[in-house]
Amino acid sequence: MGVSSFNWAIALPEIALALAGVVILAGVVLQPKGEGFLPATVLSGAALLGCMVLVLVCPQGHGYAGTFVNDGFARFMKILVLAGALVAVVLGAGYRTREQRTLPFEAPVLILFSTLGAMIMASSANLMTLFVGLELSSLSIYILCALERDNVLSSEAGLKYFILGSLASGLLLYGISLVYGFAGTMEYTGLIEAVRSAAIPPMGLVVGIVFVLVGLCFKLSMVPFHMWTPDVYQGAPTPVTAYMAGAPKFAAFALFLRVMAGPFGAVAPRWQILIETVSILSMVYGAFAAIPQTNIKRLMAYSSIGHMGYALMGLAAASMAGLQATLVYLSAYLIMNAGTFGCIAAMRRNGREVNGIADLAGLGKTDPGMALALAIFMFSMVGAPPLAGFFGKFLVFAAAWQAGQYPLVAVGAAASIVGAYYYLRIVKVMYFDAPDQALDRPAPGLLLVSGGMGLATVLFIAVLGPILSFAHQAAIALVG
Amino acid sequence: MPTLPARLAQALWPVYRFLLNKWYFDELYDFIFVRPYAVLARALWKGGEEGVVEGMPLDAVRATRESAVQAVRLQTGSLALYAFSMLGGLVVLLTVALCG
Numbered sequence: 022m023g024v025s026s027f028n029w030a031i032a033l034p035e036i037a038l039a040l041a042g043v044v045i046l047a048g049v050v051l052q053p054k055g056e057g058f059l060p061a062t063v064l065s066g067a068a069l070l071g072c073m074v075l076v077l078v079c080p081q082g083h084g085y086a087g088t089f090v091n092d093g094f095a096r097f098m099k100i101l102v103l104a105g106a107l108v109a110v111v112l113g114a115g116y117r118t119r120e121q122r123t124l125p126f127e128a129p130v131l132i133l134f135s136t137l138g139a140m141i142m143a144s145s146a147n148l149m150t151l152f153v154g155l156e157l158s159s160l161s162i163y164i165l166c167a168l169e170r171d172n173v174l175s176s177e178a179g180l181k182y183f184i185l186g187s188l189a190s191g192l193l194l195y196g197i198s199l200v201y202g203f204a205g206t207m208e209y210t211g212l213i214e215a216v217r218s219a220a221i222p223p224m225g226l227v228v229g230i231v232f233v234l235v236g237l238c239f240k241l242s243m244v245p246f247h248m249w250t251p252d253v254y255q256g257a258p259t260p261v262t263a264y265m266a267g268a269p270k271f272a273a274f275a276l277f278l279r280v281m282a283g284p285f286g287a288v289a290p291r292w293q294i295l296i297e298t299v300s301i302l303s304m305v306y307g308a309f310a311a312i313p314q315t316n317i318k319r320l321m322a323y324s325s326i327g328h329m330g331y332a333l334m335g336l337a338a339a340s341m342a343g344l345q346a347t348l349v350y351l352s353a354y355l356i357m358n359a360g361t362f363g364c365i366a367a368m369r370r371n372g373r374e375v376n377g378i379a380d381l382a383g384l385g386k387t388d389p390g391m392a393l394a395l396a397i398f399m400f401s402m403v404g405a406p407p408l409a410g411f412f413g414k415f416l417v418f419a420a421a422w423q424a425g426q427y428p429l430v431a432v433g434a435a436a437s438i439v440g441a442y443y444y445l446r447i448v449k450v451m452y453f454d455a456p457d458q459a460l461d462r463p464a465p466g467l468l469l470v471s472g473g474m475g476l477a478t479v480l481f482i483a484v485l486g487p488i489l490s491f492a493h494q495a496a497i498a499l500v501g
Numbered sequence: 502m503p504t505l506p507a508r509l510a511q512a513l514w515p516v517y518r519f520l521l522n523k524w525y526f527d528e529l530y531d532f533i534f535v536r537p538y539a540v541l542a543r544a545l546w547k548g549g550e551e552g553v554v555e556g557m558p559l560d561a562v563r564a565t566r567e568s569a570v571q572a573v574r575l576q577t578g579s580l581a582l583y584a585f586s587m588l589g590g591l592v593v594l595l596t597v598a599l600c601g
Contacts, residue, residue, distance in 0.1 A: 181580055188584055192591065224599065231598045235591050245590035248583035251576055295594050310576070312569035439565060 028084030031091040034075040034099065035140055041068035042133045049126050057126030062114045065129035069107045069136065076100060083146060087208045090146035093498035097348060097491060098143035098275035101355055105267030106136040108359040108470055112366045113260035115464030118169050121372060124258060128168055132264055135161035139272030143279075148197045148207040148233075151276055155193070155240070158269055159186050165264070166257040178256025185249045189239035196232025199225055212284035222288045230285055230292055237280070240273035241329045242322075244302035251310075254322035259374065262318055263362030266325050271351055274329075278336060278344060282499050289339045296337040297429055303330030304436040311443045316376050317365055320443060321358075324402060327440055328354050334417040334433060338424035341496050346420040348492035350413030353481060357401045357409055360474030364395045367463035367471065375460075378447060383456020391463065392451045394475040399444040401478045404437060409481035 029036075045064045049057035076099045081091050110129050117123060138158030145151040163186065167179025201207050203226040204215035216222065235246060242250040254262045281292060307327025314320040332354065335347030368375050384392040401408035404415075414437070421429050463471075510517040519525065575586075 181583070184580060185583055185587065188587060227598050228595060231591070231595050235587070235594065238590075239587065245593075246587050248576065248586055252578060291598060295598055298594070298597065306572060309565065309569045310572040312566065313573050442565075 058123040061126040088147040094495040095144045097495035101271045109264030115466045142272040143275040165261045174256035178253040193236025199229030243299040244306040251322040300333040308436040308440040338420040343420035344496035346416035353409035353413035363471030367467040382454035385452035387459035409478045
């Protein structure tokens with residue numbers, strides 16, 4: 022691999038997406054006020070789709086003086102990120118604010134730029150690339166959260182995420198500087214050599230790794246760096262929440278896996294205990310704190326905290342099977358999470374958005390199709406076979422078991438049972454509670470998302486083979 | 502001599518009673534085996550089965566619900582608390598990494 026060669030073609034999807042973003046923004050700004058949203062949405066969706074194709078055909082290798090890498094792992098993560106963003110753009114098309122207006126036309130473009138940042142994160146081969154990608158992704162999300170400026174909850178969400186996100190970025194940068202101070206390089210290949218050559222990892226490096234880990238944990242909303250999640254999820258416009266629960270999480274996971282399994286892989290026993298700790302805390306907190314929730318977006322925030330804990334179990338195993346399991350878990354999570362948010366975005370009564378779990382009462386009678394889809398997603402989140410969530414959970418549990426992480430498996434199983442309560446409560450409310458006033462008929466785009474994802478959740482078993490081999494290749498690219 | 506048995510019974514009244522009640526075997530059996538087992542069974546039924554075995558899930562549910570409420574109370578909405586918990590987590594992780 023020509024580390025120092027300027028192999029521009031490997032970043033073709035990113036370049037194309039950046040150009041598309043700029044062109045769409047420039048084109049839509051010239052439109053009359055209030056008419057830019059639809060063209061921006063359509064063009065952004067098309068750009069994301071086109072980018073997916075480019076990711077699949079783009080050559081692999083190192084480039085940009087060793088700061089950028091495109092391998093099987095990056096490809097896997099980019100497809101996940103792009104799919105998550107595409108779903109969010111489709112959900113955004115049908116979304117109306119409290120004043121019955123569409124979101125500003127910047128929304129799809131910002132999602133596009135945030136996705137670009139996420140893709141750069143997945144392809145980083147240098148700690149600086151990592152940071153640039155992370156900031157591009159995060160800055161766009163700060164704006165997206167506060168996009169409904171007239172809604173105080175939305176502004177609060179944006180501000181909170183911004184302040185805490187800055188703190189996390191600061192910690193991450195501090196960690197990077199410590200690692201640089203120790204190793205004298207920020208390239209992953211250089212770091213691998215530096216880490217392997219030292220018999221005992223020096224204290225400065227360990228402290229640096231912990232700081233980097235904390236910065237990434239914040240993005241993944243791992244306990245105890247999760248505090249922003251419920252408030253921001255609840256306050257942000259629903260399509261933005263759907264986006265945040267998907268693409269940026271995958272990108273942060275990509276970084277996590279790439280940094281921890283790559284440069285810091287040689288000192289795995291040092292950080293394994295940390296990963297175990299945050300994984301256990303997240304699973305338990307996600308399960309317990311979701312129980313008293315009455316707002317479904319807030320519930321999904323705790324649910325995502327728990328799911329990230331499960332996905333991290335695979336990394337805690339620090340094995341090939343664990344990496345593969347984490348990737349499959351994320352794919353399953355993408356599908357069921359997108360579908361659930363499709364249903365949540367469809368929860369409108371008399372044109373106004375409703376988010377209470379009680380608002381779903383009697384949905385089984387008033388809208389059997391949506392109730393069925395939501396029930397499928399809930400059962401999948403619990404991990405009931407043969408739905409998508411089961412395979413993800415099964416693989417991470419198996420990987421952790423094989424790695425001898427028995428306490429992790431035990432806590433995970435217990436948290437899973439507690440978590441089943443609040444997922445199944447939604448099913449109970451839909452089918453057994455007396456129907457309230459019916460919800461509005463959902464927009465076609467939302468039906469497409471929740472219906473399509475429902476099918477994907479049920480039929481996940483049919484594509485399990487290809488996904489497993491795709492994930493296996495990605496894991497090999499990362500470790501081997 | 503049809504009166505002989507009656508006279509015999511009257512003369513040896515305690516012996517007669519003893520034999521008539523089959524050596525008090527049933528009473529003895531009831532006293533030694535049946536009653537204690539009934540008491541024990543009742544204690545296990547009410548205390549062990551209904552109290553402990555059936556109570557355990559109920560206690561688990563109560564503990565779950567209470568800890569859930571406690572867990573949510575951490576989420577005050579205060580930005581300072583959120584940032585503080587992040588830094589606290591950082592310190593804990595650092596300690597674990599350096600000493601563990």
